[in-house]
Amino acid sequence: MKLATLMFAAIACLSAKAEEPETRTGIAWFGTWERGFRVAKATGRPILLISAAPQCHGISGLW
Amino acid sequence: MDGSYLSNRAVIEASRDFVCIRLATYESKEEAEVMKSYFVGASGELENTMFALIAPDGKKIGRAGRSPGFVYADAAALAAGMKETAAKYAPKQEGKWELPVMKNVRLALDVAACDGLACVVSLAADKDAAAKQDEKLAQAAWKESIAGKFIYVSVTNAKELEAIKGVTKKSGFLVIDPDTYGLEGKVLAEIDSKTAGKELETALEKAWKLHKPVEKDPQEHIREGHRIGIDWKTEIPDTDPGPGGKGPR
Incomplete structure (x- = not known):
């Protein structure tokens, strides 16, 4: 009986983990100054501005 | 680009009270002038990366730098700084959030x-x-x-x-x-x-x-990219003085 209870608990745990929603997310970036600045003025929100080159040593696909 | 600050959970959460703009450094002459108006490094040229917090009217808030690490000791400090900044601005409820598109x-x-x-x-x-x-x-x-x-x-x-x-x-x-x-x-x-x-x-x-993201080894990515002839052309000259850029040393 104890073994069955333990097995049931283990299966329930594993199922719960499998059903856990994927929460990976990140900062939502505007890709142009014109649009981002327009939205900042319209919404009254401050701006987090960064720049980076989406290429390294001439090779794209890497910041 | 320093991902350690910007992938931090507290920073991501704090970013939701900001309009977050990430510009590709050498892909627009007009945007280059905007970036230089907020930060120019020791070289006097537009460098690979920059960071600034800016008010909704376009005025710079505090110090800018090459990255958040130049201004904030760590990601927690950045998140706290962002929260403190956001609290000073009352959002306009009627403001429209447009689609955050790239140029092309x-x-x-x-x-x-x-x-x-x-x-x-x-x-x-x-x-x-x-x-x-x-x-x-x-x-x-x-x-x-x-x-x-x-x-x-x-x-x-x-x-x-x-x-x-x-x-x-x-x-x-x-x-x-x-x-x-x-x-x-x-x-x-x-x-x-x-x-x-x-x-x-x-x-x-x-x-x-x-979509299944693939982990990249940077050195392998660059090595293989060179081997197969990848050569990304920027819209304006890359003026970064560092080893990854093509600016004057």
Whole structure:
């Protein structure tokens, strides 16, 4: 009986983990100054501005 | 780009009270002038990276630098600084959150590849149709379950999609998997242009699960990229003085 209870608990745990929603997310970036600045003025929100080159040593696909 | 600060959970949370703008450093003459107005490094030229917090009217807040690490000791300090800054501004409820698009498909694919994200192309027949589509997509894009999960671009000229395999629709929301160098892409899902609201959110969430990001070894990526002849051309000269740039030493 104890073994069955333990097995049931283990299966329930594993199922719960499998059903856990994927929460990976990140900062939502505007890709142009014109649009981002327009939205900042319209919404009254401050701006987090960064720049980076989406290429390294001439090779794209890497910041 | 220093990902350690910007991928921090507290910073991501704090970013939701900001308009976050990430510019590709050497891809626009006009944007280069904007960046230089906020920060120029010791070289006097536009350098590879920069960071600033800016008020809604365009005035710089505090110090700017090459990265958040130049101004804040660590990610926790950045998150705290951002929260403190955001608290000083009362958001306007009626302000519209537009679709956060990239300048063109070429950049969108490249940036998506850099981020390990899929790209959503809003493809429409003309500017009027594009405006309506983009507004629908924007409403989904800013939902918490979707924000930060895609790179977006809006297109009315199908020729911009030549590097993407599997496009069958003449209009709609195309979810694209970029290749590792962000030079080509393939369709993961095509969502009908009439899709809107909750249905569009669900379709995007479903498509997001189809994209499997691949971990990149930077040195291997560069080595292999050189071997196969990749040579990304920037719109304006790369003036970074560091080892990764082409500026004067």
